[in-house]
Amino acid sequence: MPTTTGMKGCGYYDANSREQRSASQAFLPWLETAIADLPDPPLHQQSWNLLDIGSSEGANAIYTTERLISALREKSDLPIWALFDDLPTNDFNQMFLNLFPAGKSVLAANDVYTAAIGGSAFGRLVPPASLHVATTFNAIGFFETRPAAPLPGFILPMLPNPNAPREGVQVTEDELIPFQEQAHQDLCHFYRARAAELVPGGKLLVQIFGRDEIHSTGHGICDVLSDALLDFVEADMLPRTFYEEFLFPASYRNTAELVAPIENEPDLTATFRIDQVAARDVPVPFNDAFAENEDRAAWAKSYTGFLRAFTEPVLAAALPDDLPQENTVEKIYQRIDRLLQDHPDRYEFHFISIATLLTRL
Ligand SMILES: C[S@@+](CC[C@H](N)C(=O)[O-])C[C@H]1O[C@@H](n2cnc3c(N)ncnc32)[C@H](O)[C@@H]1O
Numbered sequence: 001m002p003t004t005t006g007m008k009g010c011g012y013y014d015a016n017s018r019e020q021r022s023a024s025q026a027f028l029p030w031l032e033t034a035i036a037d038l039p040d041p042p043l044h045q046q047s048w049n050l051l052d053i054g055s056s057e058g059a060n061a062i063y064t065t066e067r068l069i070s071a072l073r074e075k076s077d078l079p080i081w082a083l084f085d086d087l088p089t090n091d092f093n094q095m096f097l098n099l100f101p102a103g104k105s106v107l108a109a110n111d112v113y114t115a116a117i118g119g120s121a122f123g124r125l126v127p128p129a130s131l132h133v134a135t136t137f138n139a140i141g142f143f144e145t146r147p148a149a150p151l152p153g154f155i156l157p158m159l160p161n162p163n164a165p166r167e168g169v170q171v172t173e174d175e176l177i178p179f180q181e182q183a184h185q186d187l188c189h190f191y192r193a194r195a196a197e198l199v200p201g202g203k204l205l206v207q208i209f210g211r212d213e214i215h216s217t218g219h220g221i222c223d224v225l226s227d228a229l230l231d232f233v234e235a236d237m238l239p240r241t242f243y244e245e246f247l248f249p250a251s252y253r254n255t256a257e258l259v260a261p262i263e264n265e266p267d268l269t270a271t272f273r274i275d276q277v278a279a280r281d282v283p284v285p286f287n288d289a290f291a292e293n294e295d296r297a298a299w300a301k302s303y304t305g306f307l308r309a310f311t312e313p314v315l316a317a318a319l320p321d322d323l324p325q326e327n328t329v330e331k332i333y334q335r336i337d338r339l340l341q342d343h344p345d346r347y348e349f350h351f352i353s354i355a356t357l358l359t360r361l
Pocket of ligand 1: 002004005006007017020021024053054055056057060061085086087090119120121122136137138139140142143144310
């Protein structure tokens with residue numbers, strides 16, 4: 001079973017994901033430039049076929065696809081298939097509203113056709129050798145399935161942030177091993193599926209939330225979520241076993257881990273060339289606004305909205321049914337907002353966006 005049912009729907013993710021757009025924008029120029037070198041499709045394949053994987057409600061995915069279509073149109077007038085994938089539980093209604101506001105296609109350039117695909121990034125999504133360009137942004141950091149290993153001392157499979165210590169929060173290097181092994185296997189599955197789907201010369205841009213030598217994208221967001229859950233445990237509003245069993249099912253990789261399957265797995269080394277790989281500490285719109293206006297309440301509200309858009313479906317699905325208080329989910333996010341307002345330094349957030357651009361050989 002996938003580890004998330006998608007993002008918080010009905011337009012909430014779209015309205016609270018400027019940070020993810022900033023993280024993908026940092027690497028789009030790689031692909032816009034590389035599109036100039038795409039080999040022309042063979043005569044029997046009379047279209048350019050683009051697939052974005054993990055598109056959520058679509059606002060960010062449509063933005064990136066529009067930019068790629070502009071780059072392709074510099075090259076040729078061939079018809080274009082713009083395909084958008086996410087898990088079957090994603091809010092595809094919102095995606096179609098975004099694709100067809102007022103009933104008219106937003107990707108209005110001549111001869112662009114759109115379709116949505118329900119399926120997992122870690123499996124096959126389209127027929128063999130049918131894609132010219134595949135992209136994925138901020139999506140494949142979610143584990144394919146929940147690793148079976150326990151992690152009672154924290155909610156994220158990562159060493160806790162030394163800048164936000166809390167009694168009882170602890171993880172050992174050994175505890176992390178099964179999660180690191182699964183993160184590697186997940187990437188192997190992802191790359192193998194794309195290897196089958198891309199034509200020779202096709203391009204694959206993979207971008208995810210990650211970590212560098214100094215920061216992890218998981219710091220700040222998981223610290224404040226963990227602190228709020230522990231506050232609820234200490235107030236007897238959540239059982240301790242809930243904290244011990246709850247896991248935010250994401251891996252925050254570094255660039256070495258991102259390309260390790262291509263460098264170390266012989267079938268993948270023979271299938272892909274690594275054109276680019278980098279990590280960037282990208283601008284975070286809510287931090288930039290805070291630096292300008294010093295408005296803590298506004299910063300905490302935007303930070304909470306950003307965090308809520310991708311954590312609420314996972315948290316809501318994990319909470320027990322028989323809790324002493326109603327609206328526990330709402331109260332947890334209120335607590336998060338309060339903690340952020342009271343301790344902005346403790347929950348400092350950096351978005352470390354990591355990416356690689358690959359060519360299918
Ligand atoms: C944070 S959103 C990113 C949305 C968009 N790409 C962006 O950058 O704003 C992550 C998306 O990945 C999707 N996702 C998670 N696991 C997935 C999987 N195994 N296959 C396909 N999509 C997945 C989620 O459902 C969610 O819509």
